[in-house]
Amino acid sequence: DVKVTQSSRYLVKRTGEKVFLECVQDMDHENMFWYRQDPGLGLRLIYFSYDVKMKEKGDIPEGYSVSREKKERFSLILESASTNQTSMYLCASSPTRGYNSPLHFGNGTRLTVT
Amino acid sequence: AQSVSQHNHHVILSEAASLELGCNYSYGGTVNLFWYVQYPGQHLQLLLKYFSGDPLVKGIKGFEAEFIKSKFSFNLRKPSVQWSDTAEYFCAVGNTGGFKTIFGAGTRLFVKA
Numbered sequence: 352d353v354k355v356t357q358s359s360r361y362l363v364k365r366t367g368e369k370v371f372l373e374c375v376q377d378m379d380h381e382n383m384f385w386y387r388q389d390p391g392l393g394l395r396l397i398y399f400s401y402d403v404k405m406k407e408k409g410d411i412p413e414g415y416s417v418s419r420e421k422k423e424r425f426s427l428i429l430e431s432a433s434t435n436q437t438s439m440y441l442c443a444s445s446p447t448r449g450y451n452s453p454l455h456f457g458n459g460t461r462l463t464v465t
Numbered sequence: 466a467q468s469v470s471q472h473n474h475h476v477i478l479s480e481a482a483s484l485e486l487g488c489n490y491s492y493g494g495t496v497n498l499f500w501y502v503q504y505p506g507q508h509l510q511l512l513l514k515y516f517s518g519d520p521l522v523k524g525i526k527g528f529e530a531e532f533i534k535s536k537f538s539f540n541l542r543k544p545s546v547q548w549s550d551t552a553e554y555f556c557a558v559g560n561t562g563g564f565k566t567i568f569g570a571g572t573r574l575f576v577k578a
Contacts, residue, residue, distance in 0.1 A: 355508075382564060391474065393555060394509075394568040401564055409565070441509065451497045451559035454566060456509040 354378070355457035357442050363463045370429040372460050374442030381446060383425035384454065385409075385417065388439040400425055432464045467492050469558050471569035478546050479577045486541040486572050488556030498539040499557040499566070500530055509555070515539065516561075526550070548578045 358373035376383065382401050386394040386409075396409030398417040406417050414436060418426045425444075429436055439461050443454040472487035490496065500512040513524025520532040530541045539556060553573050559566040 384566075386568075391570055393469075393471075393570040394557075396565060396567070399564055407564070410567075443509075451561060451563050451566060453499060453511045453514055454501075454509075458508045 355442055355444055355455050357440075357457040357460050359460050360458065361461050361463075363465065364429075364432050365465055366433060368429075368432050368464075370432050370462065370464075372427040372429075372440055372442075372462070374425045374427070374457055375423050376425075376442075376444040376455070377423065378444070378446070378455070379422065380444035380455070381422075382444060383419065384443040384445075385415075385425070385427045386441045386443065387411070388441055388459070394441065397427065429462075432462075434464050436462065437464045438462060467558070467567050469556055469567050469569035471554075471556050471572050473572050474570065475573050475575075477575045477577065480548055481545050482576075484541070484543040484546045484550070484574070486554055486556075486574075488539045488541065488569060490537050490539070490556075490558045490567075492537075492558050492560065492567070495561040497559045497561055498530075498532055499559070500524065500528070500539075500541050501555045501557060501568075502552050503555070504552045512541070512554070546574075546576050548576050550574060551576045 355376045384399040385397040400419040416428045442457040445452045468491045470489045498515040502512045503509045515522045523529045556569040
């Protein structure tokens with residue numbers, strides 16, 4: 352069974368801090384994604400990556416960056432955290448480059464920015 | 466713009482009642498369609514998917530969904546819900562051959578025992 356592991360379940364950070372959210376998948380999937388989940392808004396795509404060192408902007412990339420140095424690891428970076436980035440962050444992966452296959456999700460990181 | 470609309474944000478049913486959750490999408494081109502479920506305290510998981518072929522697809526735990534292309538709809542159904550179906554349900558759409566999957570706002574289902 353595919354496992355997508357997010358390094359932290361809960362994080363509390365201060366405004367202006369640089370924040371790293373880490374995600375690792377163990378099934379050699381090509382594609383990895385970062386979403387944020389907010390009540391009433393569903394999931395919104397921040398960034399995705401279809402290969403090592405490749406990244407593409409999603410629908411709400413402002414204030415975020417990503418890094419994929421190894422196939423199994425995809426990091427989300429908040430350069431300067433702000434209170435409007437308080438949210439649940441979900442990492443996901445999927446196999447098969449160029450094919451919209453089902454996503455496998457991690458348990459999420461609930462980030463609070465104070 | 467691409468979008469997914471779920472008709473109900475909150476649904477409350479008694480056990481054994483029938484369920485239908487509406488989903489409509491706006492997306493150019495050929496699509497892949499999904500329903501995901503998030504049980505309390507658990508990660509999002511796939512309930513069922515439609516890629517091509519029979520527009521009536523069956524998923525886990527007795528759920529099914531029907532793709533009606535002319536209506537841009539992919540409604541989720543279950544004939545008889547159980548207390549354990551209490552969860553949040555998300556409809557999602559992606560373009561065939563692409564990477565992006567767009568999600569609806571979700572429907573919270575509460576089933577009374």
